[in-house]
Amino acid sequence: MTKNILINGNMGYIGPPLTKHLMSSKEDYCLHGFDTGYFAHCLTTKDGLPERQLKAQYFGDIRNYPNQIMDGIDAVVHLAAISNDPIGNAYEQVTAEINIEASVEIARAAKAAGVKRFVFASSCSVYGAGPDKACDEKAPLNPVTAYARSKIAMEEALAELADDDFKVTCLRFATACGWSDRLRLDLVLNDFVASAIATGTITILSDGTPWRPLIHVDDMARAIEWAIQSDADTPFLALNTGSDRWNYQIRDLAHAVADIIPGVDVSINQDAMPDKRTYKVDFSKFSELAQGYTPQVSLEDAIRGLQAGLTAVGFKDAEFRASNLMRLNMLNSHQNSGMLNKELFWV
Numbered sequence: 001m002t003k004n005i006l007i008n009g010n011m012g013y014i015g016p017p018l019t020k021h022l023m024s025s026k027e028d029y030c031l032h033g034f035d036t037g038y039f040a041h042c043l044t045t046k047d048g049l050p051e052r053q054l055k056a057q058y059f060g061d062i063r064n065y066p067n068q069i070m071d072g073i074d075a076v077v078h079l080a081a082i083s084n085d086p087i088g089n090a091y092e093q094v095t096a097e098i099n100i101e102a103s104v105e106i107a108r109a110a111k112a113a114g115v116k117r118f119v120f121a122s123s124c125s126v127y128g129a130g131p132d133k134a135c136d137e138k139a140p141l142n143p144v145t146a147y148a149r150s151k152i153a154m155e156e157a158l159a160e161l162a163d164d165d166f167k168v169t170c171l172r173f174a175t176a177c178g179w180s181d182r183l184r185l186d187l188v189l190n191d192f193v194a195s196a197i198a199t200g201t202i203t204i205l206s207d208g209t210p211w212r213p214l215i216h217v218d219d220m221a222r223a224i225e226w227a228i229q230s231d232a233d234t235p236f237l238a239l240n241t242g243s244d245r246w247n248y249q250i251r252d253l254a255h256a257v258a259d260i261i262p263g264v265d266v267s268i269n270q271d272a273m274p275d276k277r278t279y280k281v282d283f284s285k286f287s288e289l290a291q292g293y294t295p296q297v298s299l300e301d302a303i304r305g306l307q308a309g310l311t312a313v314g315f316k317d318a319e320f321r322a323s324n325l326m327r328l329n330m331l332n333s334h335q336n337s338g339m340l341n342k343e344l345f346w347v
């Protein structure tokens with residue numbers, strides 16, 4: 001039977017690969033999207049708008065959400081958010097308004113509209129500066145940024161709303177990487193591949209030892225599909241989402257890129273102070289529950305996918321960290337041109 005899925009925040013980095021994945025699934029999904037379009041034109045594809053695959057695309061701000069679009073929807077996938085630490089630091093109040101207040105209201109309205117499943121894109125950043133051992137879901141939460149605090153607040157609100165008729169899955173994603181038709185370069189592996197291609201070097205500002213769990217966007221899409229269709233009997237789940245094999249040290253990521261892209265130098269700052277932002281995550285519960293939907297992409301394929309995609313669009317910009325492929329730059333640029341106000345509403 002056709003399942004109607006509404007994806008809030010479908011026009012960002014994860015939305016396009018998620019759309020592609022769900023449309024190629026053996027299940028029959030009918031997709032609807034809602035987005036304010038901050039990054040709508042940041043396309044890194046020549047294939048046209050990814051949203052053409054949807055049944056309907058709605059434009060608007062989740063702070064003024066038209067609840068009626070949830071009529072007849074079976075599952076809501078909630079991606080819409082201020083989606084990283086640098087933007088959360090620059091727009092702390094807006095982060096609380098979008099990521100908590102408006103998002104909680106949408107979850108309440110979804111439940112009232114009879115939506116059966118709510119899938120929330122949470123983050124492993126809820127663990128903050130982690131202890132030495134890998135954090136499982138029982139590890140203490142230690143958020144160190146407005147972004148991470150917003151994810152915890154939303155999870156807590158969802159835990160209260162969840163019941164047998166409104167099942168909630170919070171996927172605590174590792175750091176994303178990999179090719180998307182709306183690529184971002186403000187993510188560690190994507191940055192390394194872009195830097196390797198544009199400059200022939202990868203410069204690591206730390207000593208390279210910090211641990212980071214990563215997940216490919218296609219594997220995020222697989223996890224979201226699992227959460228949409230899973231018949232778990234628990235009303236509420238908060239799950240680390242990634243793979244134990246994808247806990248990497250930063251220097252290993254850099255060397256993996258240099259092994260694949262010829263002629264790349266890796267420079268590591270041997271004198272750097274130890275970086276406190278190091279953490280490993282235990283993904284064993286996810287691999288136990290989500291059999292058939294756990295991560296499949298290899299690191300090598302992730303790097304080759306980024307290399308092929310960037311090459312296909314003629315990417316050569318050595319100054320890419322000042323470009324609109326970094327989300328914070330894009331939002332600042334909309335403001336400087338008078339299109340967005342300080343609250344990130346379109347003027």
Ligand SMILES: NC(=O)c1ccc[n+]([C@@H]2O[C@H](COP(=O)([O-])OP(=O)(O)OC[C@H]3O[C@@H](n4cnc5c(N)ncnc54)[C@H](O)[C@@H]3O)[C@@H](O)[C@H]2O)c1
Pocket residue numbers: 008009010011012013014015034035036037038039060061062063078079080081082083084098121122123124172173174175176177187327
């Ligand atoms: N990328 C990662 O590493 C990562 C890791 C863990 C979790 N997540 C979470 O996954 C989700 C999607 O991430 P992404 O990388 O695609 O982010 P993104 O910033 O690329 O996309 C977010 C989308 O939400 C939309 N949006 C933001 N505020 C909105 C508002 N007020 N009204 C309507 N639409 C709004 C934006 O226009 C954008 O299209 C986010 O919730 C993010 O926190 C991402």
